Amino acid sequence: MQFRSRWLAWLCLSLMLWAAMAESTHNHANQTEAASCSICAVAHSTIPVSSAHQLKPVFATIGLLSEEEITAKAQPGVFELGIRGPPEA
Numbered sequence: 879m880q881f882r883s884r885w886l887a888w889l890c891l892s893l894m895l896w897a898a899m900a901e902s903t904h905n906h907a908n909q910t911e912a913a914s915c916s917i918c919a920v921a922h923s924t925i926p927v928s929s930a931h932q933l934k935p936v937f938a939t940i941g942l943l944s945e946e947e948i949t950a951k952a953q954p955g956v957f958e959l960g961i962r963g964p965p966e967a
């Protein structure tokens with residue numbers, strides 16, 4: 879399976895390189911052949927204009943952030959297991 883996929887990848891890569899070389903090096907004897915060539919027609923065509931319309935974002939206030947002050951509840955040093963703590967000096 880790995881050999882087949884590797885061979886297929888090399889085949890596709892070589893076809894792509896061959897096509898790129900053929901497109902860049904081909905030439906025509908006269909202008910009428912160049913006018914009917916699909917590669918030349920694509921190469922000299924203009925950039926296609928996008929037909930999609932992109933909407934502008936709308937920014938609106940949907941609410942206000944209200945902050946609440948949070949105070950940590952500190953507990954005195956009570957050991958939950960009932961074992962007495964170290965002696966104080």
Ligand SMILES: [Zn+2]
Pocket residue numbers: 904905906912915916917918919
């Ligand atoms: Zn051509």
